[in-house]
Amino acid sequence: MRRPYTYVKWPHRARVIGPRFIPYRDATGERLEASIRVRMGAREFWTFDYVEGLEHVEGDDSLTGRFWVEMDGQRWAHTFRGTDEIHLLRLCMWFAGDWLIRTARDAGLTLMPDRATPVTEWPDLFAAAA
Amino acid sequence: MTTAVEDLVLGPREISYRNISRSNAAAANDDEEFDEEGSLLMMLRTLGEDAVIGWADIELDGHTTRLETRGEDELQVTFALIQLSGAWLIETARARGLTLFAWGQKPVTEPMHVFVL
Numbered sequence: 001m002r003r004p005y006t007y008v009k010w011p012h013r014a015r016v017i018g019p020r021f022i023p024y025r026d027a028t029g030e031r032l033e034a035s036i037r038v039r040m041g042a043r044e045f046w047t048f049d050y051v052e053g054l055e056h057v058e059g060d061d062s063l064t065g066r067f068w069v070e071m072d073g074q075r076w077a078h079t080f081r082g083t084d085e086i087h088l089l090r091l092c093m094w095f096a097g098d099w100l101i102r103t104a105r106d107a108g109l110t111l112m113p114d115r116a117t118p119v120t121e122w123p124d125l126f127a128a129a130a
Numbered sequence: 131m132t133t134a135v136e137d138l139v140l141g142p143r144e145i146s147y148r149n150i151s152r153s154n155a156a157a158a159n160d161d162e163e164f165d166e167e168g169s170l171l172m173m174l175r176t177l178g179e180d181a182v183i184g185w186a187d188i189e190l191d192g193h194t195t196r197l198e199t200r201g202e203d204e205l206q207v208t209f210a211l212i213q214l215s216g217a218w219l220i221e222t223a224r225a226r227g228l229t230l231f232a233w234g235q236k237p238v239t240e241p242m243h244v245f246v247l
Contacts, residue, residue, distance in 0.1 A: 015138065017138065017140075017174075017204045017205060017208065018203060018204055018205045019203070019205075020203045020204075020205035020206060021203075036205060038205070040140075084141055084142070084143040084144070085140045085141055085143075086140055086141050086143040086170060086172060086212070086245060087143060087245055089140065089208055089212075090212060090242075090245040090246070093205065093208075093209060123209070123242065126205055126206055126209035127206075127209065127210075128201055128202070128206055128210065
């Protein structure tokens, strides 16, 4: 059976990094937690073997990193492609963190309510408390 | 009964750098063949419900170090290791006269920016 043009191959065991729970206060004052998870290890392959005129082009593959972020009943997931896990993890933290800050602002939520200053930059969501 | 916990290995990540004094400075301006590679490997180990230990092994131009930190969860520890590793790489490159990611648009001066490229 011929391979498809693109396909994703998972390792035997998915590698989930996290979750990280991030406290927030909703509009009624209730304290809740958002969460971020990252799944790493899958590889996406592609080939030009069956494309007329491109048979000589060598296929390639890239590592994929997928994250899920949830807060206040909203959820977003996204997959990045890259060459190494550390680069992908940083991308996932960046985009997940930005989504949390933007969503909290739009929905009137307070992220990390125990902080002295509001959270405006995504690194604040991952740095250890001082 | 205790459960054996596997270490979570992240990387290795290649760290591109250029040693201008070693290569021909004039030729190095536009020739990527002068770029060399350092490396970064991270390991995480869960110690308990609210404790994760992580360490990063880094090599740059023959200079090596291990940086270690602890935190509440894997993403917090990963973030801390990225900050620590980025700072070490920038400082080591500066001390040894190296240019990190010489093909980048701007010199890397912030630890977190080391991993954008």
